Amino acid sequence: xxxVTQAQTEISxxxxxxxxxxxxxxxxxxxxxxFWYKQPPSGELVFLIRRNSFDExxxxxxxxxxxxxxxxxxxxxxxxxxQVVDSAVYFCALRPTGGFKTIFGAGTRLFVKA
Amino acid sequence: NAGVTQTPKFRxxxxxxxxxxxxxxxxxxxxxxxxxQDPGMGLKLIYYSVGAGIxxxxxxxxxxxxxxxxxxxxxxxxxxxxxxxxxxxxxxxxDRYSNQxxxxxxxTRLSIL
Numbered sequence: 001x002x003x004v005t006q007a008q009t010e011i012s013x014x015x016x017x018x019x020x021x022x023x024x025x026x027x028x029x030x031x032x033x034x035f036w037y038k039q040p041p042s043g044e045l046v047f048l049i050r051r052n053s054f055d056e057x058x059x060x061x062x063x064x065x066x067x068x069x070x071x072x073x074x075x076x077x078x079x080x081x082x083q084v085v086d087s088a089v090y091f092c093a094l095r096p097t098g099g100f101k102t103i104f105g106a107g108t109r110l111f112v113k114a
Numbered sequence: 115n116a117g118v119t120q121t122p123k124f125r126x127x128x129x130x131x132x133x134x135x136x137x138x139x140x141x142x143x144x145x146x147x148x149x150x151q152d153p154g155m156g157l158k159l160i161y162y163s164v165g166a167g168i169x170x171x172x173x174x175x176x177x178x179x180x181x182x183x184x185x186x187x188x189x190x191x192x193x194x195x196x197x198x199x200x201x202x203x204x205x206x207x208x209d210r211y212s213n214q215x216x217x218x219x220x221x222t223r224l225s226i227l
Contacts, residue, residue: 004156035214045157045204045218091156095214100145100164101172102214104156 002027004094004105012111013082021077021108023092031097034068034075039107040088051075053097082112116140120205120219127195127226135190135222137205145208146188147215148172148180150201157204163188195226 003026013019025034036048049059051068059066063080079086089109095102121136139146144165149157149172159172163182177199179191192199203222206215 009154033214043202044220045206045215047214047216047218050214093156093214100147100162100170101159102147103173104158106154106156 002103006105006108008108010109018080023075025094029096033095035093037091038088084112087112118219124223131195132193137188139207143207144210147206148190149204197226200226
């Protein structure tokens with residue numbers, strides 16, 4: 001069975017603080033992909049990143065960084081120097097390689113206050 | 115660039131009514147998906163399609179049907195609407211190199227009363 005757990009339901013930070021969103025996953029597949037998506041207050045969904053289970057290198061994109069640790073089945077997302085525009089719901093997701101059924105976590109709502 | 119277009123944006127149905135949620139894409143993507151998002155929850159996959167003429171069930175297909183007669187269109191049909199189908203529905207597409215949802219429509223907010 002596959003499962004994605006985002007234990008943090010809501011996080012509130014003040015602008016310029018760093019914030020980490022946790023994602024823990026369960027899968028019996030030996031190869032899989034992990035994803036993060038952003039859903040701003042306007043409601044649309046935005047794809048942020050895809051990570052292959054073979055590749056445990058951390059990734060940085062501007063103020064965003066992702067830490068993938070296979071040993072702890074975690075794929076955490078850090079926003080550095082948060083901004084009000086980062087306020088959104090963030091979803092972590094999992095899919096086996098070659099499959100199509102992407103499983104989403106329940107999401108973490110991030111509030112960034114000015 | 116239209117991307118993924120969903121219509122309607124809002125709809126209220128009575129129990130037992132039927133309707134079709136439309137989804138059209140102009141990116142020539144092979145993969146298309148229908149998800150539902152219940153309040154405070156992540157997305158659940160209803161159906162997906164890997165190309166015209168090919169569809170398959172996702173996690174929560176009961177009460178829904180789909181068809182994919184063209185690459186561009188992937189309508190979702192609700193037969194005999196039930197209150198449990200009150201949700202926000204998202205259509206998404208993915209290109210042939212990354213079979214995951216990459217581009218989403220703006221969503222259809224559906225209420226069954």
